[in-house]
Amino acid sequence: MVVRKRSTGVVAVLAVAGLALAACGQSSGGESGGTIELTITQNAIAGGKNAAGADFIANWVIPKFEAAQKAKGKDVKVKFVPSGVDDEQYKTKLSLDLKSGKGADVMDIDGIWAGEFADAGYIKPLAEVVGPEADSWDGWAQIPEAVQGAATYKGKKYALPVGTDGRVLYFNKTLFQKAGLPADWQPKSWQEIIDAGTKLKSSGVPVPIQINAGAAMGEATTMQGVLPLLAGAGGEVQQDGKWTGASQAMKDALGLYQKIYGGGLGDPKLQQEAKGRDKSFQQFADGKIGILMEGDYFWRGVVNPKTGVAKMADRDQVVGYAMIPAMEPGKGIRGQDFVSMSGGALRTVNPNSEHPKEAFELATFTLSPEALKEETKDGNVRITPRTDVNKEILAGEPLLSYISDKVLPLTAYRPPVAIYPQVSVALQEATAAVVGGTAPDQAAADYQKKLEGIVGGAGNIAS
């Protein structure tokens, strides 16, 4: 009996070891019997985050691409590797994949990661990975210079741009009506945002204003919080090669956080919760948040009546949007009255891919006019990288043509340098401190101290 038990144990151990070895043996781009196997990954998953994008890849791109390759006499099988997590976790996963020489053949990354990935050697210039085909792709002619810039690092193209975006203030028109505020609200200064918040509060709205803060929301705090406010106060995170420390603009931006979260116009706890951003989406959809600063992703992927993560059936009637005002008219960067921030995703070919040419074909296939039109139909419009496609699809979509016409001309971009993400974390911590009760001036001074450690001394900080 004892002997039998032992042998069962041994078998179990062997089985586990076998499984582990089998798992190790899996590679990304294996070849079996002349079939070319490709994988493509995005931070998208059916039924969850960016569901529309995941469905599009699985139901349209893969069958069409396989058929097109078959017609050319190639047997290609494509697999979609889904992911439905916070962007920071997705980035960690990709870096670990790439570090160990693995990863999907075609992968989407945030434009702002390009620098650090390139410095690490995780991604390489397309011309190096793919060959001359990379530069002769006919799509380049349709992509504006500024959008191509997002995929360019140190003068070389590392990826294909997937699109661009812009940030606005969203507001709930039903709540606005109850508070006696106009349905075509357009604040012209920060004070007008605060005033609207005060009115919303006295009309019984639980969370009048949501502007992301704290480290739990990650880059969403920086991109949809600090940076637009900083731009509104006339500052940039990096200007002429010097980083912005505890400048007046930084103190002003943090000061607005204090007014909102110290003055009962926002929910400080929501900024600390591990799933705070997802909750803020849900609360907006439930009519508990009056004003919320977000990118166009919010309109397309969150409150989208069909595929959103916090669907609003009456989105088109209830959700209003306005440009983000400067602190006071003319006080924004470049003397602007209104400001915004833009980023954008990139689609790149993994240098570890065994079939880089086919992978590049797959990537360009997803950005062909037909594919983009298919992807953006049925209310899934986004700003694509191609002007020829945008002209057609944006016409019927109020918010995205608004962003394309009014917001993109005055937008700003994050500095495309490898240490930006570390600076971003320091900014998030500064907002967390203010929300937690620290005075803005103190938080700005603490930020400058951390910044010195990150960027290599006070010499790299504008005084």
Add this chain to the structure above:
Amino acid sequence: MAQATSPPEVAEQAVRTRRYSSDAAGLGRLRAGAFVAPALLLVAAFLVFPALWVLYLGLTNYRLTGAAAAEPQFVGLGNLIDAVVNPEFWSSTWLTVEFVLGSAVIGQVGLGFTIAWLLRDRRGPLKRLVEGLVILAWILPSAIVAFLWVALLDRDAGTLNALLHTPGYAWLLDHPMLSIIVFNTWRGTAFSMMLYGAALGNVPPSHLESARLAGASGWQQLRDVVFPHIRGHILTNLLLISLWTFNDFSPFLLTAGGPDGKSEVLAVHVYKVALQSGELGTGAAVSTIILLINLVVAVFYLRLLRSKK
């Protein structure tokens, strides 16, 4: 690693056998070496080498991304010094001590022993039910358990708030440490309960009977009869669960170390430094310190175990 620690009796036996013969199996040194070689190779490959690798990484500025990922530079003890002067490291260390004392030493040992003591003479469905529930909490996968606890403690729609009629009370934000301590006590009590259950079975009933006849109170019986018998078990149990809890990552699933680092125990701290911020070098340096703390804790308990009285 901790699981391989042998119970006290085995150690004593080993000492005794050595006194009679240094080569009990009669294999000779070479053949005995050949027998253990595969095991030693595995240990070297999967434990010793990674540990040394961590030591080495801790001396570089290795990063997950960026230029330092491609060509890490040797920075000597810089990372260790950075880690030690970082107030976040000390607050994490202190939180970890709180977590170990609260959830392992007081929570799991106390609750586990109490359950085992109360159920020691019972048979039947009640005992099976209680043991079943406690063990269930132990064997469920962490992800599922964490989801259940988030649902229990959630601010907006949590079960606990519904039960206590305290809508909107943010347990995980206002009492993050208490939340994860209670959580880990609930989660890990089964091990202590089973170990003490088995140990109590070894206490000769006649000793307890004589103590009772001599008029010893319940507490006196525990102190003078039970504890001396199960002293080895208590120490082994404390050693194991202290180390497990010290390195436990599951609080991350509940609070993600937040709010603002108020529940960032060392395991979570390393994850945040090494993987979220990408500073693999500094993360490795912190891991080295954790390794040292683990060694100190282990040596402390093992010494206690060896000392006769």
